Amino acid sequence: MQLDQVTRRRLTDATLAVAIGALVVTAAAFHDGTTPVDYTLIALGCLALAAYRTAPRAVLAASTATTTAYVLHAHPGPLSALPVLAAVHTAARVGHRGLAAIATAVFLAGYVATGPTTQEIVERTLLLAGWFLCALVTGLADRNWQAYLRQTEQRALEAERTREEAALRRAGEERLRIARELHDSLTHSISIVKLQAGVAVHLARKRGEEVPPALLAIQEAGGEAMRELRATLEVLRTDEPTGTPALLVERACAAGLAVELTVTGEERPLTATVDRAAYRIVQEALTNAARHAGLAKVTVELAYAGDELLIRVDDDGAAHPTRPPTPGIGLTGMRERVTALGGTLHAGPRAEGGFSVRAELPLGIPEDVS
Numbered sequence: 001m002q003l004d005q006v007t008r009r010r011l012t013d014a015t016l017a018v019a020i021g022a023l024v025v026t027a028a029a030f031h032d033g034t035t036p037v038d039y040t041l042i043a044l045g046c047l048a049l050a051a052y053r054t055a056p057r058a059v060l061a062a063s064t065a066t067t068t069a070y071v072l073h074a075h076p077g078p079l080s081a082l083p084v085l086a087a088v089h090t091a092a093r094v095g096h097r098g099l100a101a102i103a104t105a106v107f108l109a110g111y112v113a114t115g116p117t118t119q120e121i122v123e124r125t126l127l128l129a130g131w132f133l134c135a136l137v138t139g140l141a142d143r144n145w146q147a148y149l150r151q152t153e154q155r156a157l158e159a160e161r162t163r164e165e166a167a168l169r170r171a172g173e174e175r176l177r178i179a180r181e182l183h184d185s186l187t188h189s190i191s192i193v194k195l196q197a198g199v200a201v202h203l204a205r206k207r208g209e210e211v212p213p214a215l216l217a218i219q220e221a222g223g224e225a226m227r228e229l230r231a232t233l234e235v236l237r238t239d240e241p242t243g244t245p246a247l248l249v250e251r252a253c254a255a256g257l258a259v260e261l262t263v264t265g266e267e268r269p270l271t272a273t274v275d276r277a278a279y280r281i282v283q284e285a286l287t288n289a290a291r292h293a294g295l296a297k298v299t300v301e302l303a304y305a306g307d308e309l310l311i312r313v314d315d316d317g318a319a320h321p322t323r324p325p326t327p328g329i330g331l332t333g334m335r336e337r338v339t340a341l342g343g344t345l346h347a348g349p350r351a352e353g354g355f356s357v358r359a360e361l362p363l364g365i366p367e368d369v370s
Helices: 005-029 036-051 056-074 078-093 097-112 119-206 213-237 245-254 272-292 329-340
Strands: 258-265 297-305 308-315 344-349 355-362
Touching: 005 036, 005 078, 036 056, 036 078, 056 078, 056 097, 078 097, 078 119, 097 119, 119 213, 119 272, 245 258, 245 272, 245 297, 272 297, 272 308, 272 329, 272 355, 329 344, 329 355
Parallel strands: 258 297
Antiparallel strands: 297 308, 308 355, 344 355
16 A cells, blocks of 8 residues: 555654663663663654654754753753754744744753763863764755755746747737738638628629529529628637636645635626636736745635625735835736726735735626627
């Protein structure tokens, strides 16, 4: 049976704690005067390491307290410091540098107090101080490395989103170009054919002549071709959304963006124009947050209030009122879309930091508004 990632991590952490405990217990077994109380303190200090991922500060406190008590009671060798070293490293790795330094000072003070100050005690203390310094430095280095990996992954995801957006934009531009070409050339030609066939049929009937079946077929085929061409042009020019705001939030979360969606008020069906505008506003706001807000938290709120829909997208990124952004194509298009519906839009940095997009869309907009 294949284990999930959480179970594998727990087994790894438990194995690490047992391995450190085995080393310290082995060293204690060769030390004269070790009592059952000492073995109990060793076990508590080492087994606490199994929870370092979920409670690093508690693990640091427990390992430091129990191991320092063991050192003061049994006066062991430098290997007794292994549980505290591991706890200091993991605490520094998650950013608790101050607590790790305090734990180091407490343990070293306890180690120095194990007996009269001799050259051997001083040398061992300096050796342990070097070990603890290495534990702090490697913990901080690991933290910086993990941050670098997360940043690199975020940039890769952003680059992928940018490529997808560029591809969709090019596809939309190509559809519009094809629609224009068909409308300007093919529609004109079919209209001429249909018109001439209609004139010929009319003149034949006016003169009392029998209308040739081929001419009637041309007239009917021209009308059918015109209807099909109009339907094709409508499909090419349509820019319907491919989902809902909830789906956009789900995709953003899957891409690594911390997004939370809340819906308040009595949710109701929207007209196609309002639904399309709401989708595009949330889509553009999330895209901007992914590009400019980094690892910020984003909140998306859809509020149904009376005869209007309030859309609010806030992030706690680096935007600030003293550095207003330059409106780009996305914000300009968003504002044009909202204005066309008779709504209002505010987009700009928040006073407390971060960026906010707030749109108010009136409900009940006729379907032909674009």
